[in-house]
Amino acid sequence: MTQFSKEVMHVGEMASGAALTVPVYRLKGEGNAPSVYIQANMHGAEVQGNAVIFQLLELLRNTNIKGDITLVPYANPVGCNHKNGEYTLGRFDPITGVNWNRMYHFDESIIKPFVRDSIGKDDKTIEANFKAIMINSIEQKLDHNIFGLTTGQRIAYQLQRLAHQADLVLDLHTGPISSKHLYCPEYAIESAKYFDIPHTLLIPNEFDGALDEATFCPWWKLEQAFAELGIKFSISSAHLNKESFTVELGSQEQIDLDVALEDAKSILSYLQYKNVIDTNEYQPQKLTRYACYLKDYKAFYSPMGGMVDYLAEFGKPLKAGEPLARILRMDNYHFEEKGEADPLHYVSLDQEVIPILHFASASVNQGTELYKVFTNFFILEE
Amino acid sequence: MTQFSKEVMHVGEMASGAALTVPVYRLKGEGNAPSVYIQANMHGAEVQGNAVIFQLLELLRNTNIKGDITLVPYANPVGCNHKNGEYTLGRFDPITGVNWNRMYHFDESIIKPFVRDSIGKDDKTIEANFKAIMINSIEQKLDHNIFGLTTGQRIAYQLQRLAHQADLVLDLHTGPISSKHLYCPEYAIESAKYFDIPHTLLIPNEFDGALDEATFCPWWKLEQAFAELGIKFSISSAHLNKESFTVELGSQEQIDLDVALEDAKSILSYLQYKNVIDTNEYQPQKLTRYACYLKDYKAFYSPMGGMVDYLAEFGKPLKAGEPLARILRMDNYHFEEKGEADPLHYVSLDQEVIPILHFASASVNQGTELYKVFTNFFILEE
Amino acid sequence: MTQFSKEVMHVGEMASGAALTVPVYRLKGEGNAPSVYIQANMHGAEVQGNAVIFQLLELLRNTNIKGDITLVPYANPVGCNHKNGEYTLGRFDPITGVNWNRMYHFDESIIKPFVRDSIGKDDKTIEANFKAIMINSIEQKLDHNIFGLTTGQRIAYQLQRLAHQADLVLDLHTGPISSKHLYCPEYAIESAKYFDIPHTLLIPNEFDGALDEATFCPWWKLEQAFAELGIKFSISSAHLNKESFTVELGSQEQIDLDVALEDAKSILSYLQYKNVIDTNEYQPQKLTRYACYLKDYKAFYSPMGGMVDYLAEFGKPLKAGEPLARILRMDNYHFEEKGEADPLHYVSLDQEVIPILHFASASVNQGTELYKVFTNFFILEE
């Protein structure tokens, strides 16, 4: 039976002295295979990933595991307990406004000297040294900063220290009200086909503070730095195999254990493809898979204040000119005529898009992010 | 064609001096019929009533109207524009915590002297005098208070001044995530059958600050005070006809104009029954209608903190012992055994109930209101 | 040396499973003297009481203690860790809006049957029985409620269970920006002179949900119920001695350990007067002490929105017509003339008052509570 352990990681403390803790579950792999790090609930309202980790643990109880797997639910104990009214404050530190998923660390200046020192070494040595240097860099930040760390950095860096020890990293998120979609580094596009997720965002080699970027960008930069010297160091090769994904599971503020079981199987399909688990039970579904590049993933901001009846269905192409939403403005009702002051306004775009998610509330200000859509999308697999 | 007018009511001002305004739409009736007051969105997140008012106006454009109808969307301009994170702060003044729908006014001490003065007068005179005294009482509060009014009182009293001018009052609300249900004074139970709403709460003659109570309790107390003197003054009689309802339209944070059209028709079915509109187009649907008394409408508070997969369907009887929800506690996962620390907890009640609504978020603290349920319910109509 | 013990009381749990705990410090008295319960920080932003408990413990280390003393800092672990922006959400449950200090319990219906059963018993037996019945009543609420308790009730009832075991109860609060003042039951007016607090509010025998009321009202009602039967049972007598106070220490969001030392000494002056401690070190300061009845303690709500320059000093009589504040409205500046649109508005009252506290922010809406003032005040001691 799978070797299992649990620890409680101390990531901070509140004004009353209450400890902020995160549970860490570890499954010991019994072979030579990539190791995996999966976390959930970095954004407070995005809870479904916890249910997916539950179902993963239930499924993995009776699975032969070759690579080590670390699972971290409730990754952000401030966020997941922070209520404002009935809802959970989703995305940012309530004191500072900083997005909880923009606080990870990557100092690109470590790459060049590391490459110089590594010339002539074999891939496995380079890999081990680079892991060590990344972990050391995080530990320096955690322990040797006389001016201290923000609350969010202290949490993020401790999670990142765990993530750097793994080869494959999955950060489980959700949208506000959302279809399932996957953030995937451009070089890992083939892996996207193993998740039961019909929409893939291809992201470039640019660090913007998120966990997926913090874990794949260093390796990708490393590969590029070697390539500039004419040295091949392929992080996509089977013996290195560094991949990170942000998995958007659907809508926030919801737990559905049945859907979570499907999502857990989708993740196991990917892990089986990567030989982390020793089974052939989990096959990806046949799906039409759409993709677009991150630069083409557009937020559409409301052109007016009002109350929104969201019309566009998620996940399938919406023709140019077809309405995304109709916005009600009951301060503008006129009985005698219709026209400029009509209280119903239809909003649409002049190009074909795939709606992926929309805002969590019907009430929007002028400038609230109404929808996020794929533009210039293409079919990855049919 | 229906006579229509619109005004903008000034109900307060913000720190920057920005005016808080509420649009008031009036339709002029052309006959001798009860007058109607309908408002929506007193709680910030409960927006669907605005869409119902839109559909009512659309339907009433071409309807013969006998009684005056006043419609007030966006009744609470503080609440409906107040965001905390992505959601609208629902239920209370963000500064004081006071529920926006507990600020209306009724001073019961006006009843006894009024009754003494009214002995021997005819019903219509009494009605006119009592309306006047109620409106005067509100205007005293609005205009002659050296220590001032709270922000919420100033809004509520101005709405109440409009509502007191009508015979029939509908306050459009929603639950958090909710089925449709109706708060109905006990004496008006027959009217409940004309709404397309399968669940009715029967409320007693006790003022607790809400608009429906603030408008029907005075009349009911008046009827009772006359009755104590052996004088019949029936507010249910066709020539007096005082009724107030809080109409719970479904879930908050949502606008659905198609559903709003159905709800508008349901309200017109009631208004047709009351002869406010001159048509026979609007008939109530055949529904199994359940009712319970307010004292039997129970909130069930979560026995633990956790993340909730809500299981019980709304609106139909749930047998004793059947699960309402299962609560996930991923800090408690154990691999080797199951038992006391099992991360999934099922919660149920030991009596049959009808679940009516549940909390808006999957994340709950110990003691968060998980469900509200009818107990000791009965069938009003089948 | 004083006998000291500490325990950690579990009062709830958050969505992540994080335990809500409260530290409870107990000092064992060595004589026949009243027992004492002191708590702080029930409202999240009102933190100074924690510092006062710190200083009390420092002073009591070397004091002979006759009555048992229980001290509870951080009484509300939800409130004291709840940030919205940079500030601590002060007064209410962020989910429901219910004031944390309106959730205590008193069921007056227990009084009459208890009195009937107690006729002929001696005071000490009655006292012991009544304590038992009050504690039992709370424990019933805590443990035997199939529909559960709210988050705030679960916290409040556990604190109340501790408080009922004491004779003297002090609940340490602060105002927003505030002078020191004391809520004192009318019958305990003499005790008010032993605190170094110049303003006393005399409160009647009416339960409104606060801890002081929840602990003195039952005894006062009991005294009255006996009195109605012509039986003397005096809770002010030295051998019964039931008193409860809400001590308002100054302004919220501030810790000042030096001021806390003064406040600790003021509390010890009271405890010395009550023979709880065996010393004569602590004498009340000579102060002009003002008092008013609770009905004369008035909130003054802003007559307009704007930005407030608070002018009136706390704690000394302000003549009728003297300005409380001037309110700036920069949207109304006119260069050519002054007059109706003058951007500076002075607000005053037409009676003499003593300003006690004002709102925490300069930005107010029309209807925000601007000041709280004593009206019809009188001098308690000069």
Next chain:
Amino acid sequence: MTQFSKEVMHVGEMASGAALTVPVYRLKGEGNAPSVYIQANMHGAEVQGNAVIFQLLELLRNTNIKGDITLVPYANPVGCNHKNGEYTLGRFDPITGVNWNRMYHFDESIIKPFVRDSIGKDDKTIEANFKAIMINSIEQKLDHNIFGLTTGQRIAYQLQRLAHQADLVLDLHTGPISSKHLYCPEYAIESAKYFDIPHTLLIPNEFDGALDEATFCPWWKLEQAFAELGIKFSISSAHLNKESFTVELGSQEQIDLDVALEDAKSILSYLQYKNVIDTNEYQPQKLTRYACYLKDYKAFYSPMGGMVDYLAEFGKPLKAGEPLARILRMDNYHFEEKGEADPLHYVSLDQEVIPILHFASASVNQGTELYKVFTNFFILEE
């Protein structure tokens, strides 16, 4: 007498349709002198700048004005009306968390082509053309973006459009609890001596989204781009004279009209130095002025959760090792011994600093920004 005009600028609308407006006051200069733009209250809680604008208008009524002056109080109508509990949400959009003062626009790519096109033109022509191109760039963002703008961008860009029309820009802010300090571009260091502000932060030519940067960085970059071609275009010369400052007036959530008068005089001292006003009434105070570079302005994050007694005085050097604050942890009190669990923790730094501001609340989490301090500071003027 000074020519005065007022307009109301529409910067957005809320869900109810309520317009978001900003008052704009313009004073017409009567000579050849730099024009000035001054705004206040971009961060909701930072209200004192409105009072300073009031006092500026009062003083300028009777002053000969040579350059045009535009004054904008209440610059952010969302922020300044947004309450969470009693306080105003200070720094960020409550929906997105984005800092309101990081949303201005500067597209550096306009510089190089502009410089190429400007070779051989005179300074005044270049200046006029560059103003035009900056304003055009903002107007493109405002009016021609098919995916729309965020709520904050729409506000910021409209303010920025006004600011670009001026030569001298002052953005009035405050700290949380704070001394007065000034953000000053490095090249404008001489001007810092004309404000009555003892602490100056020298900021480099890097755009980070704030208004001061958005208005001086383009000019500085332009000067540098010309310099690279060996062409002198000095924005510090009397005939160009482009300067922008963020003026931190003290603490947030406070209006003090008397202090505002002093601050208005300090600003007039600067404007007199710049020949904007025709008077010699306003002379800077004799002050010891300290400065440090932005890279040396350090935030010190709390090493622990707790309740803070802030000890360090603002504005004067604090020796290495001297305490900044003591942090109370009442969950850790021990009676018998002192030592590791001592509830009082002193925090200090191992270098000399000048404390400039501290956090707004006594309650801090581990990682909350406790103090901001000048390190490596130097004396600008004695």
